[in-house]
Amino acid sequence: MQGAVPVGEGGAGGAVPEQAEVLLGAARARVDPELRRAIGSLPAAMRRVARHHFGWSDGQDAVPVPRRPAGPPPGAPPGRAGKAVRPALVLAATEALGGRPETAVRAAAAVELTHNFTLLHDDVMDRDTTRRHRPTAWTVFGDADAILAGDALQALAQRLLADDPHPAGPAAVAQLAHCVVELCEGQQADTALERRAPAEVTLDECLAMAEAKTGALLGCACALGARYAGAGPGAVAAMDAFGREAGLAFQLIDDIIGIWGDPARTGKAAGADLLARKKSLPVVAALTSGTAAGAELAVLYARPPGEGELPALVSAVERAGGRDWAQAQAADRMSRAVQDLSRAVPEPGAAEGLLALAEFVTRRSA
Amino acid sequence: MQGAVPVGEGGAGGAVPEQAEVLLGAARARVDPELRRAIGSLPAAMRRVARHHFGWSDGQDAVPVPRRPAGPPPGAPPGRAGKAVRPALVLAATEALGGRPETAVRAAAAVELTHNFTLLHDDVMDRDTTRRHRPTAWTVFGDADAILAGDALQALAQRLLADDPHPAGPAAVAQLAHCVVELCEGQQADTALERRAPAEVTLDECLAMAEAKTGALLGCACALGARYAGAGPGAVAAMDAFGREAGLAFQLIDDIIGIWGDPARTGKAAGADLLARKKSLPVVAALTSGTAAGAELAVLYARPPGEGELPALVSAVERAGGRDWAQAQAADRMSRAVQDLSRAVPEPGAAEGLLALAEFVTRRSA
Secondary structure (H helix, E strand, C coil), X not given: CCCCCCCCCCCCCCHHHHHHHHHHHHHHHHHHXXXXXXXXXXXXXXXXXXXXXXXXXXXXXXXXXXXXXXXXXXXXXXXXXXXXXXXXXXXXXXXXXXXXXXXXXXXXXXXXXXXXXXXXHHHHHHCCCEECCEECHHHHHCHHHHXXXXXXXXXXXXXXXXXXXXXXXXXXXXXXXXXXXXXXXXXXXXXXXXXCCHHHCCHHHHHHHHHHHHHHHHHHHHHHHHHHCCCCHHHHXXXXXXXXXXXXXXXXXXXXXXXXXXXXXXXXXXXHHHHCCCCXXXXXXXXXXXXXXXXXXXXXXXXXXXXXXXXXXXXXXXXXXXXXXXXXXXXXXXXXXXXXXXXXXXXXHHHHHHHHHHHHHCCCXX | CCCCCCCCCCCCCCHHHHHHHHHHHHHHHHHHHHHHHHHXXXXXXXXXXXXXXXXXXXXXXXXXXXXXXXXXXXXXXXXXXXXXXXXXXXXXXXXXXXXXXXXXXXXXXXXXXXXXXXXXXXXXXXXXXXXXXXXXXXXXXXXXXXXXXXXXXXXXXXXXXXXXCCCCHHHHHHHHHHHHHHHHHHHHHHHHHHHCCHHHCCHHHHHHHHHHHHXXXXXXXXXXXXHHCCCCHHHHHHHHHHHHHHHHHHHHXXXXXXXXXXXXXXXXXXXXXXXXXXXXXXXXXXXXXXXXXXXXXXXXXXXXXXXXXXXXXXXXXXXXXXXXXXXXXXXXXXXHHHHHHHHHCCCHHHHHHHHHHHHHHCCCCC
């Protein structure tokens, strides 16, 4: 079932990831000052919340922080969000289309602020208590301050683009605002799907939810990068499609890792999604597979979580074809992404950076 | 202590309120189609939440609505937000500066969407259960959907301005985004002030909070109207100042009504803020008055709410000078607003509409 692109094969070495890591590091270095300037412009109370969320609580803003952990566990990987995937996509898209990445730094920061606004709010809604190895903002500062910090980050993102003298600024504001509505739609669909009985959820619904919740912002990042290179509507749309498909591949691999990943390498507790009865993509593929193992999984999912059940859950998803489907689907999405990219950037050499980033985020160890 | 402007004197008749009512009605008629179009563009699940919030639940979007009331009580006044004060200010400011109000309809709708985004989120944070005589969105649809609908309205507001071909659009996006950060700051200060002991709260802090939470958006409404008339920075800033001062007067009168208003006319339970130990402006003025009645109020506020205590609370605030201070402060703010307005619009005739609106919102029966 494995496609041409070695998705999820754990290739941590090799030339391509190295190029991606260079791009990610460069994007972080370029965007961090802009992000810190934007956050620094916030009123003190919201600045504290945002600095905690970004992991910048360096003692400058002393606040009473209950349950603040001593730091990431030894050897834990840095949080993925810390990798600046979205800003790197903006800058790489600008460069791929002949623009100067340094002119798109505000757009890259705006996309990162938007991503973090959604994380702050999602954590409140989902009652998630840990993010990037730290307690989530609402657990430290309360719901109200976490919601308000998210609201402020959304406004800061728009302000960065609106204040940008770059000619692409106004169109970028409109596209980012469109994207935010789609992100909200994705999160709404996610919470609604989680409330429904597993038998009532279709795979198409889950894929549409993942595209809105994850694909849309990766697509928007690439599209804004294209706009900042002065690209025409065709290239902007193709870049958006590239980012969306890569984003879906990314989500599929993320879901695979959530079940079969090595906690020591991924920083995630293995099987936590299964124990929480989450309707991740491999699970819904298994539940809707029409196989005996799928029916077995449905029975297990209908029971309250019990001790020692994890191996049976994992095995049922696997035997029902959930893992194979997700791997194949991720490979298929990456292959579509590559096609979209070749439409946006006909010259293969110019597309290398974007391709490296897309492969990097879908190539993590499963 | 009453200033030159008869603030809070209950002048419901007279020529000025009539002009304001005409402006409010015209603004509602102009902005409603734009608002409905924007809300109509939302994905179905969020559209339902927004339609409920705006009071448009006309059966087109049938949803299970627990505890939906039969309608406003007979003779109850319409919700103030239904009066379109902010959109009317945008359009009146455009007209006052020689622009055509019909060109500023999107800006007026964007301001109204922003106002409603903050209401949706504030209700979640403050656990308020009723707004505009209906159950708040979070009580009907849950926290997650109410938060997401608010996020989407913020994005819609920005999108309306960003998609607007009017030359003022880009600057308006930036100013509205600045304003949203200030609104968040105001709500953050409000929730923080409510958590602190009454003795630790100063009147200056409360006034700053009210300016950020209420004055900022009224100021922004007027400033955007000025921008849409093609006004220069001086007039834009003076319009902002006018709206801010009028907004503070409005908040002061609102707080007075919350204590001394007639529930049959205001639609608010008299004294509910006192029973909830809210630190409204007249209360903090009383608490910080250095009078014996102020000390009495502090003792009462330190007790848990008890039956039959309301007359003693109201009397203590009044004897400590809280009502007189708030009346005088409101009159002072209105007088400053009038001065700001005369800087923005030197020709008195052209400023009439804005003045009528400002007096209308601060002239409700106390």
